[in-house]
Amino acid sequence: MEKHFQFNSLEWSGWTIVSVCAVLVVLVSIILLFRYERRLVSHGIGNALIALRISALILILLTFLEPVLTWSFNTEKTGRLIVALDVSDSMNTQDRHASKLEKLQLARALKMIGNDQIDARLDRWEAAYAAGEEPAWVEESETANPEKRTQLAESRRENLETIFDEIDQMSRKEIAQKLLTNPAHPILDQLKQRGDIDLVLFAGDAVPTEQTTLENSLAEVPDQVHMELSNLSQALKAAGSGSESGNSPISGYVLLTDGRDNSQLDPVSTAEQLGQMKVPVYPVLLGSANQPKDISVSALDYPQTAFKDDKPLLKARIGTSGFEGQDVRVALMQGDQELAVKRFKSSGVSQLLEFELGSDKPGRQEYRLETDILPGETREDNNEKTFAINFVDDKSHVLLVEETARWEFRFLHNALERDKRIDLQQVLFEQPYMGLLPQPFFPNQLLINAPQPNQVADNNAEQPKPFADKDLIIIGDVSPEHVQEEHWKQIQAFVGDQGGTLVLLAGKKYLPLQHRSQTLNELLPVKDLSVVDWNQANFKVPPNERGMHLALTPEGELEPLFQFDATPDVNRDIWKNLPGHLWFLQGTLKPGATVLAYGLSPFNAPLNEERDGVIVVRQYGAGQVIWIGIDSTWRWRFRMGDRYHHRFWGQLARWAARNKASAGNEFVKFSLNKTDVDAGEIATATARWTQVYLKEHPNIKSTVEIVRAAEPDQIVASFELQTQKNNPQLQEANLPELDPGEYELRLKPSTQQPGDKEIVTPLFVHEVKTIELGNLASNPQLLTEMAESSGGKLLTPGTIDELLELIPNLNQEISNQDEVSLWDHWLILVLIMGILTVEWALRKLNGLP
Template sequence: MFSIKLPNDGSTLLLTPQWSGLPAALQVALLVAVCLVPFVLIAWLYRYEMQLVPRAAAVFLLSMRVLVLFLLLFLVCLQPVYAHSKTKELPGRVLVAVDRSDSMDVADPQRPSVEKLRLVRALHLGGDICGDDQLDAWIREYTEKGSPQWVHDDEARDDQLRRGELESSRRGQHDRVCELADKVTRTQTARRILYDDGLRLLSTLAAKHDVELIGFHSTAWNAPADRPETLFDPTEAASADKAPAPTSNAAGFTDLRLPLVRALERSGAGQGKLLGVIVLTDGRHNAGDPPVKKALELGEREVPIFPVLLGAELPPPDTAILSVKAPPAVYKDASAGVDVRFKVSGMDKQDVVLELHRGAGKEKKLIEQRTVHHDGKDREYLESFQVRMDEAGPQTLTATVHPADLSVKETSTENNSGGAVVNVAKDQARVLLIDGEARWEFHYLQSAFQRDRTMQTQSVVFDQPRLNTRLTDEDLDKIGSPRQHLPAGPDALADYDCIVLGDVSPEQLPPADRQRLDKYVAERGGTLVVVAGKRYMPLTYPEAAADGGDADPIRKMLPIEAPRVTAPLDGFTPALTADGRETKFMDLEEEAGKNDTIWAQLPHPFWGVVGQAKPAAATLAFTLEGAVDPLDPTAQERRNALIARQNYGLGRVLYVGMDSTWRWRKGVGDLYHHRFWGQVMRWAADRPLESGNQYVRFGASQPVFRGGQDVELFVRFKDVQDAAKAGTRAEANILRRGGDGKPVAVVPLNRKPAQPSTFEARVANLPEGDYEVRLEMPAVADKLLASPTPPNVQEKTPPEPIKASFT
């Protein structure tokens, strides 16, 4: 490419010869051919025209043809482009972000004295007490000698009274400066950094660059750079551009990703170069996605980030409840396991009191009090409680922590409590345990279920070696023995919350009973747990029904396909998947690292049935067979699924591909065996949050959400065709309970790709309150108006839209 500068300012003619990518000799040959051939033809035409027209006319035509040919060759061969460029200088910009979360209003009296002096000196706060020279001297003496020298050797050497007065005066000044630093909050520090009476950060930057000022906590908003008071004055903040709405607890969290997102939005073309991002903050990131990815994006754009950390190196004296974990739902009279995690920081060795209450506020009642011996090091503690839930309905459990010595002052007491809500159902979980014979797995499962007060267990064993063959099922019930037949009647299975199906043969479970199980799961919304067996389950069940139609109901319901036996001589170790680690009933220990270790240390199974996980299934545990595909690391997990689950219609199915969980009792008794199966049964019967009818189920993932937490909603149709119809327009209307009936939020419901009958949605930034959820799906409105009662029950009132609720 060649450029020719034109007389006009900034104008250039750009020439790009044709065939510039070819060798030079070939370029010359092509140019000669392109130019020479037309000129030869024009010369031949000129000679011919000389015989027909006067010489002047022929010369004129020749000149015009040569001119046109020259222009064509110039345009085609050189491809000229006229370019005119303008240069506009844009000032550099600096983004200043100030953390306005609640923790910024905390002071840090735990600072060492030298840090307090440095703070007062840097922020120019000590002018009314002592001069900067005195502060510099104290800081230097702390650094060099460990403490100030109040009176120097050459001062009032012979006057001890005067020396005492000087020491007392300077000690008093020193102590007043430290007391002043003790009262300075992190917010006040940020103000002094920004304002002209402090470090003059804003005015210094504004003298050379454009300055943008934002505030942030769990949301972000703009503030005028010439009016930084809008960041700190609530009345001013209300009028600031894009100030946050007064949502509850929004300032209780810090999202460090927000200022980085704003910086990326403002670093595009035509906005001036963003020179850097200054973030004034005190806290760690505790809301939203991690900020690392956005920081790397800014790094790729060569935009530096300058964090200014406010606060002290030593944590403030504080006790804080970090989390209170409890099962979302249990049955009445059951014991709920409650795990309370709390932190003690900035405190000397002392006792700390942890209390668990039933209820909240003034109405709470003490359940249990514990004294924890704090060793003086900043650390987290985990305490577990067992709470008997003897009242039906939502029950609030509140944990509080505080120093045993009430004279110990904490920086803040607002984080000294936390709670969880447990939905307590009135009845016990009804479990039906079915097996072909009384094998060891059946024996220990039945024993575990019968000792659990939350379960009402009934057993069926088809093959029983009895001397008296005339005993009826009622007789067997009276003597506490398993029945020999399934409950009779087309809807008899609907009475059970969970059915555990063991090593039953196809003859013992004929097609009609398999169809009853299919209906129980798909239509009633029950949970089926299938436990593999060496004789029959699931290998002897056919892939297709006996009449050659659809797949056998058992195979249809299983989360795996193509089952196969695995029986290595040395046994195998079940390995948890990512889904397995996130599944509560797979937790044999609370801590994730320990849980993996416990699974690895369990007695190894020597036999199992694994298979390929179906597309809509989740693999929870697998066997380490075959090579790992580097392009698809999860392929091995899905190929060797040992424990898997999937939704089926309105219900769900769990597959356990081994028959030796009873061996987990070796050396530890009932600990892990009962814990695993107890958690499985609670998961299987846990449906109190769902509302709906015989066609659709929906609700929130938990009954109560904390402020700032996204609300997760789900909708599941029994028939995938109904789900496909509903997908044309699917919305959830969020209404405040007892309100005016107008939605406070309308969110779209999206189908899950792996589960086509399931929709899900997230609702963000809801203020505190009690809410109802109503579905808006015009294509299936008749299904949403259907009565939750069975179809054969006569209704006395017109049907109303089904709804769910949460808080």
């Protein structure tokens, strides 16, 4: 231990000079006072007084100079190394397509071949394979006999081919397992000699494990890792087993993985954060750098519900690699029946195919999309996917209300009018009318069947519901003169009591800024609206680049009405590249409102998703209100025609019809966000209570029972719905994990309701056809970025020994320093006050002033 004494104030020369000058002035004053007092008191008393005064002065000077006592000492820090093994589905791949060079390097890393005597020969073989040449199996110096040379060369070649065959039978997971626990070269045991090691298995999630698990077969892994996903970010957040070393700081991560990641997160950003904390990441790349030979059904995009006799579109993305120039056959199947076949010539990149689906009978229809298995494919379990669509014998009933035939009305009317599965009614208040026809082309009054002034009210008669047959009402830029408070109250009942969907389209003239309706204000999902106009600011740029473009929030990406492509990244790009909007009503979200799409400022202004929300939804009673803060969705047709504009509004109309058709009664609507899910996929159950019923039963609770459709008397699971704080009418909860099969979900309220009809909705859980298998190539680029961002290094099986040099010792001595400041210690104040008190008393006792 080393101790040091220092004065902090000496670092500031100005303060030191002032302190010294002040002390000199006081010292001179003390001397002058001493000379005067010598004539009044004895010599001893005078010396005692000056000694006391100088002592107090020295202590005060020391206080000004801020003396600090510091000492340093060393402590031992025990770090932890997290060794994480990827066990996702892609790690079950056998890289038979690997080059001979890669197989030879892997064989040497696994100690299947090589020793001190032949390593130089293996180096020459590697160099030959790297140059694309056949190795010289026998050197001339080994034997002069041509016959023996031929026999020896053939023997060595066959031996190497046998080793290559063994490697072809190993999955990436097995290779990782052997790298860590190989008795001939136990890397894991050698790392343990350097400090504490925590083992982790990861895929979609990460769980701790023990070395005995690695030494045994990894054919079965815990369900909670979710093998159908790869989440490298989750691996970098793993904290180990939580044993005695669990509280020790993490010194680094070793990831044995192929680099596949489909979590839609950014593992590079997570690695960069670790780098800032001096925690490096060392990925060990498993899998061949060569593109595997594989045909796969990567992703499917289809509506979960469609109308009977409708033609819903299936979009399938087919992954192809290693079969360039070959014909690929894709078949749409229903049972054993082949509905449609498409062929294309593989180019090595994914191919997007479209199939029309249809059914002339209602109900759930199951389909299967499959490709032929071509010779030499790396995997044969990713060539098909099953899916189902629920066909409904109905139409979506839509009411479109506008003031004038503005651009938004014209294109929206055309989009909905041409859709055979939409029953459209329009109201256009202001339209040219010359009186030649008995009535205008469009109805120009919004009739609500209100009681006439002279009509006697019958309290026992059921009040008319003017919009009872509607699923969706779209209100455009209507004036307060034509849509008054009584109209808004009927629209409010349509949403809150009947479970309908209301879309409010922003308008430059009237809606909603010119309205003073309390009911409209209550329905709106936003408040404090203000106009944002970019019309002149960037008018000179091309039309498709002008104005504010839209981007989807994570909540918006989950809604089917926003899905234009099966691949999330492609869908995001479509939305961001749609033509922009030059005018926008910006507002603040109300409690319970959710932003589905927000605006991207053309001038890269600071983004506030909530403040810049363009498409906002809010649950209101049994229904919902959608606010669209622009008046120009028609601009999406620029150079694209009807493709996205018609699809958006068509999907919105179907979405509204499905919501109103949810299971329930006049008091509650019960639904699932998805009726068809993969095993392990999160689904949410929702109950929406009417405001009137909730006032009568404010403490109502809802339980959901899950039963198999084939065994309705056996309850598989049950759970309670949770009331949402920002919307008491809404109760939600995620479903527990279920095995594949067909289920029914029953809503069980805590209060007795009129009637004995059960509230039931179906659920279908499918076997997981993982997106992991859509792309089997290893991803060294991603792992390199992760390593460099964290200060680590990318390794391969052949260079994994470098870990022993990169991580020399996890137990390190750390130099610590502690200090005690003397200048503000209480003892200094006591000494100064004590000295001054004694000096004062001594003066008084001797008659001095």
